[in-house]
Every structure is written in C-alpha cells, then in structure tokens.
Amino acid sequence: MDLTQLLEIAQQECAARKPIQIHCCVPAGCLSADSLAVKQCLEKAVKEIGLEDQVQVCGVGCLRLCCQGPLVQIEPEKMLYEKVTLQDAPSIITALNGGETTVQRGNLAQPFFTQQMPIVLENSGKIDPERIASYIAAHGYQALYHVLHEMQPDEVVDAIAKSGLRGRGGAGYPTGLKWATVAKAKGERKYVICNADEGDPGAFMDRSILESDPHRVLEGVAIAAYAVGANQGYIYIRAEYPTAIARLQLAIRQAQRLGLLGSQIFESPFDFKIDIRIGAGACVCGEETALMASIEGQRGTPHPRPPYPAESGLWGYPTLLNNVETFANITPIIRNGADWFASIGTEKSKGTKVFALAGKIRNTGLIEVPMGTTLRQIVEDMGGGVPDSGSAKAVQTGGPSGGCNPSISC
C-alpha cells in the first residue's frame, strides 16, 4: 500500500456514494433499541419504492442523542428522525418522494448539537465503522503515512508535546511527556497499550469511540508505536463491550489486509502488530499496573509505582499506556498541526473532552465540548436540565469507582 493506492480507495468510495445518504445509528445503545432491524426495514423500503439509484442506507457510529434512539439522519439535508420504529421507518423513505412521515423530527439546531465541537467524534455518525474504505474516505490513515514517510519519531513526540494534549484516562498526565519517556527508555522491545477498560458506571465515551470509529484508534496507536519505537500493541477491553470488540477485530483484520498494520507498513521499515486482550470486567483492571498484570495472565491487582510503565511495564519492558480517547486525538493533531490543537481549550488543558451524559437529565447521550466549557453549560444548556421541571441537586463528574473517567451523572 502506498499513498496513491490509499487515495484511490478514498476516491472510489466517494464516487460510489449515492446523492441521498440515510445514516442509521448502529452502536450498542441504538442496536439495543432495534436499530439494525430499522436499517433493514429502510433498505427494503428503498428497494420497494425503486430508489436504489439515488438513496443509500448505511449503518453509522453514534449520532449522540442516545435518549431519542434509534436515530436516523438524512444527508445532505441534515434531517434527523428520532425513536424510529419498524412500523414507521418506511414512511421516512416515502417522505423522500414527497410523501408524509409519521416519524418524530429531531432538532439539530438545539444547544445539544450546536455547542459541540467534534474532533474525536468528527467521524461519529458519518462513517460506517465496519468498512475501512469509509474511514479512508474521511482522510483515514493519511496521518500514519505522513509520520512514517515525512517525520522522524522524535518529531512526532515533539508535535504531541507541543499540542498540549493530556491523557483522557483520568489523571491528565501530559501525553507528549509520557511518549518522550518511553521513547528514551532502553529496552530490547517496547509495547503500546490502549486502555479501553472503562469500568466506571455510566461512562460510555470510550465504548462509543470504538464502536463508531475503530480505525481512528488503531491509527493513533500505530502512530504512537512509531514515535516510541514499539512493534507490538495491545488493546485491553472489557468483555461487556462485545460490539466494540467485534468492530475492533474486524478493523484490525481490514487494516492488516491493506498493509496498514503488520510488516513494513506503507512500504516503510516500520512493523507493528495490534492484538486485543479481553478483560473480565473488574473495574480495578483499568488502573495501569493492574491492567498490565491482567495481560500477563496474573491476577489484576495494582502494585506501587515506581517503576512506572514507561520504564518497566509489560513483562518488564518499557510500555506506553494511554486511554482510548487520548489515542483518538492523535490523528487530528498530526493532520491539522499542534498549534491548531493548542488553540482550542484553556491555558492548561488543550483540545476537547468527550462526556457521557447519564442520569436524571433530559438529553442523555454523548457530547464533545472544548475544555473550559462549564458544567452549567453541559447540564443545563446541552443536557436540557432535569426533566419534569426539577432542578439539579448534585452532579457527579467522573466515575464513582475512583477511576475518574469523565462521565457526568445527575
């Protein structure tokens, strides 16, 4: 695979697109509300009405307003339909032909959507997470090509440091500093681990990212591995996330088939393999030392640091461990530049944050906002406040378990 071939895949994908796209939300939340059957029903209606030449139905990642799922969005009109049922799904198709629809219309002009700044979630709800061509058409894997052919590993580390990105797993440790420590550490081999344990009740940011855009995470992990000098990566994910696991497994196979993972990636000297390790669902295994013990086949119990994983991690070798969302930020930083990323957010916290809104709040779902956005904006404006004229008495940010994953429960 070279850059020309990558761009050809993107071109073919765009050329095959039909004028009207019907995006049907298929991550776990909407799937549990029967969105796959809704999608099949929409496909059948398109055939029956004879609109196959103009209309394409595709499964996409999270459309974010989870409380109103299953969600269906029409592009390019930007029309959102909520709580779509099998009974009324066909009327969405007849409405395309000038007919009436009984389905509830969503409001994309409400603060829940307008106050978001999707960077990590930029592809979420737009691409098909089960098709690598869909990701490639959204500039996927171009950042990996760029770093392998045009940047030295230390330049990649410097770019991440300059961007001001801090870890999204809870502690907010500067990502560039962590990468620099692993890059400098001596070891006959090094590992990269993506922490997808996400054990905090109510949190579903990492799960959604993986279900909506798995290649984005793989690309971020591969760039990190090149930067620190690792040839093996692991994604540690809990068994309770079967959809995310299945999409990751598929994404890894697709990337390997195209030579985007494996030996001599993009015809460069860089070899990198990613394997999945499935955790049994112990919240403590999200803690990095417990997580590594679990990968090693030992009991998932934390142990004191130092030594830090950067110096002595998996099987005693230097290991870079970052959260899913941290890795999902890497590609846009490489693509748009460190200065662009550093211009978003606050003085000390750059970029955006994905939040899972859960509990007694009107709009439960997934949002991404610039760092510095106030809790009031998130809960009252975007979240729509407490339902039934109630007022918020308490808001919990981060998980109750102590893992500090930034979900918000009211």
Ligand SMILES: Cc1cc2nc3c(=O)[nH]c(=O)nc-3n(C[C@H](O)[C@H](O)[C@H](O)COP(=O)(O)O)c2cc1C
């Ligand atoms: C009890 C406990 C649970 C944790 N659970 C998670 C988790 O589910 N996901 C995660 O990314 N980090 C979790 N962490 C933080 C990790 O130990 C680690 O700091 C983080 O994954 C590093 O990634 P980052 O630098 O990208 O934030 C947990 C920490 C503790 C103490």
